[in-house]
Amino acid sequence: MSQKAKICLVGATAVGKSSLVGRYVTSIFSESYRTTIGVKIETRLVTRRGRDVELVIWDLSGEDEFQNVQTRYLRGASGYFLVIDGTRRDTLNVAGMLESRVRAAVGALPFVVLLNKVDLVAEWQMTSADVEAMQARGWAVLEASAKTGAGVTEAFDRLTDQILGARQWL
Amino acid sequence: MNELPPTLGSVVVALGGVVIERLADGRFAARSRPPPWLPELRRAGLDEDAPFALEDVFPFLSVFLPEAEEAWRRGPPARADSDFWTETDRRGNDIHLEATALRLEDKPLLVVMRNERLFHGNQKTLQRARELRITHDALMREIEQKDVLVHAIVHDLAAPLHSMMGVLSLLSEQRLTAPASEWIELGLQAATRQRELISEILDVFTAESDVSSSRALHGAALDEVLTEVISERAPVARSRDVRLELGAPVPPCRVIAERTRLFRVLTNLVDNALRYSPPGGVVQVSVVPQGTSIVVRVEDQGPGVAPEALPRLFEKLARGPDGAGTGLGLFFCRITVESWGGGIGYERREEGGARFWIHLNRSDGHGEAPLAR
Secondary structure, three states, X not given: OOEEEEEEEEEEOOOXXXXXXXXXHHOOOOOOOOOOOOEEEEEEEEEEOOEEEEEEEEXXXXXXXXXXXXXXXXXXXXXXXXXXXXXXXXXXXXXHHHHHHHHXXXXXXXXXXXXXXXXXXXXXXXXXXXXXXXXXXXXXXXXXXOOOOOOHHHHHHHHHHHHHHHOOOO | OOOOOHHHHHHHHHOOEEEEEEOOOOOEEEOXXXXXXXXXXXXXXOOOOOOEOHHHHOOOHHHHHHHHHXXXXXOOOOEEEXXXXXXXXXXXXXXXXXXXXXXXXXXXXXXEEEOHHHHHHHHHHHHHHXXXXXXXXXXXXXXXXXXXXXXXXXXXXXXXXXXXXXXXXXXXXXXXXXXXXXXXXXXXXXXXXXXXXXXXXXXXXXXXXXXXXXXXXXXXXXXXXXXXXHHHHHHHHXXXXXXXXXXXXXXXXXXXXXXXXXXXXXXXXXXXXXXXXXXXXXXXXXXXXXXXXXXXXXXXXOOOOOHXXXXXXXXXXXOXXXXXXXXXXXXXXXXXXXXXXXXXXXXXXXXXXXXXXXXXXXXXXXXXXXXXX
């Protein structure tokens, strides 16, 4: 009998949240951009630390001028990803704002900052100072590419481990 | 199964939905036959008439419950509609769902509907808007990067130019034939003009990227800057046989501006006036107080601005009819003055000629200073 853990992905629009979930759940990546409306829910069964865990993954619509992230959707979550597009520095500011809103709405939850699109080296806008500033706040920061798959499974494993450590379950 | 009246239940099923009722113990039970898409979601079935936990069948609705509870508490005609949510069936197809909470025949119900058409319509609209925003942002970043590149190139062009001007100046001091002296003088004039153009381009770049400079808050002495401008441009006026004059002495007054840029703005306006003035003409600079502002006017006796050029007069790359200049001078003046909270304008003089004006806010606290008129 597996235990369930709800995890959410939040971030600015088009940072690659759905692509990360698609890569993790189905190993598929599509170049075409399909915006998410509301929430898309996927599941994946994993085994970590000798336990079977059913990850119920909530991929939330991105934050922008057209839609706000509904922080109430994080109720009951065991942890979340704060996704940033490494080629768009403004998404770093959105992530910072979302972290505050999530904390105010549902309290402190385990989370991992995921710098996506690490394959786009030539367009990369994040600096080591940006990463160090986040780490100085105690945030776990990982790099990943939904396109190549690099770092994606590691990121989900890392968050799952954090959740297992925190013992918050559905 | 404790179903809804047959007709109502059939309607919901025909529309691709399912009705579930919240029971007294907080669990839920189906009140209509499950639609075809529901068993495909790999969740607990609803056809067993057995109560179920909402999150086991529709995890999304667990976050919608507080809104649903409120609608049930208020009773008809209150209702609550959820956002769309998407689940994936066992074949990998996306199922787009939405729910409505309402109380019917005193039963707290949730109607869960599959609505692909509405979802895709909404998605198409939102996607288009987001794509346009992303494209716009990407273009802005590209423009910024190109601006930086252009700035670097223009800046680098200035260094060899200074060397060339130095060499030409040294040559002009040698004993040369009359034609050679004339050629060197022409070379120096061209190089000087080139330096002014480079300076203009760099001014615009600086103004665009640093419009919120706090240095402007300290203010600048308008009277001193104006005197410097008149004094510096007097030789140019003489060389064109134009009289450059200050309408009346300007008493000490400070305006919200950054001194170096204010000098450039006023020099730009005076240079334009000198360029278009006929030989023997007059370019007059005057200062007029207006409440907490000060208006500086630069008037000439030239042909004025052609009506067709007026709409783009202060825009980037708007050139005069003779094609002279970079088309950046008045644009630089506008964005610079506007960044100080001031303004710029043009009007045709009744007696002929052009009148450009800028208004600047006073920073010395004087509302109606006794400026000479």
